[in-house]
Amino acid sequence: MSIPWLESHTPFPPTESALQDPDGLLACGADLSTNRLIAAYRQGIFPWYSDPHPILWWTPSQRMVLQCKNFIVSHSLKKKLRQLAKQESTPSAAIQIKVDSAFEQTMLACASPRQASGSETWITRDIIDAYTRLHHMGLAHSIETWIDGNLMGGLYGVSLGKMFFGESMFSFASDSSKLALAYAVRFLEKHGVSWIDCQQQTAHLASLGAAPVTRNQFMAHLQATVTLPPLPWQTGILRADGNIH
Incomplete structure (x- = not known):
């Protein structure tokens, strides 16, 4: 299954569409603007990645x-x-x-x-x-x-x-x-x-x-x-x- 790539204006996909393996991976890309981060946290999503990889957005099935x-x-x-x-x-x-x-x-x-x-x-x-x-x-x-x-x-x-x-x-x-x-x-x-x-x-x-x-x-x-x-x-x-x- 492919991972959605987010542009700066792209909304997050539904959290229930997150991958099972790796568990909770929802999307990649976008940015770390304050608006993006606030939107993420309000939807139970958080960024977790390491340089030089793109931003990865997660919402685990078990929180x-x-x-x-x-x-x-x-x-x-x-x-x-x-x-x-x-x-x-x-x-x-x-x-x-x-x-x-x-x-x-x-x-x-x-x-x-x-x-x-x-x-x-x-x-x-x-x-x-x-x-x-x-x-x-x-x-x-x-x-x-x-x-x-x-x-x-x-x-x-x-x-x-x-x-x-x-x-x-x-x-x-x-x-x-x-x-x-x-x-x-x-x-x-x-x-x-x-x-x-x-x-x-x-x-x-x-x-x-x-x-x-x-x-x-x-x-x-x-x-x-x-x-x-x-x-x-x-x-x-x-x-x-x-x-x-």
Whole structure:
């Protein structure tokens, strides 16, 4: 079966027409303009490719989703979260969870482990530029773990309505990405988000409580949430109560 080639003006084909092998491949081509990316996420589609290949657009038949209520917090992480909550309001706090203070730096950090190992990364310069444009529009956000003034872990994703699409995480210190995710879950859940899209199945995501849902289940939830009022994102420090200060 041939893969549809998209020009800049071509709409996406129906998601149910995605290939079974490779699972979820829907189309290729087009561009990474903000309008194209917003249209993609609203339809449950995301870009995933490596240079120098063309842009590939995906919508897997089984979508990995982290329901906020199912987030698994290990015993060691619980201990760190308690310690963080106790000291987070002090001016000299060694660890801070910040929102949108270093979006592009977070994306670069997510790409760096793959580049250091010699592996291809899908977080290309074009991807970084495209999502930074979404960030400037208030549609892409980073949650960051800062330790002693250094960015040591975090994640970034796209936020539309009451839906959050997680893109990637990184960790330069033990549990630093999990601390960011735990605080992100609190913020998202507090403001009406129940599902975090994790896109593809991995053992690491499963260990955090994520589980696959069918494309139809995902699309039903997406359609019910993506057009709701946006979340109260702002640059600042994210606290244990789920508020940004």
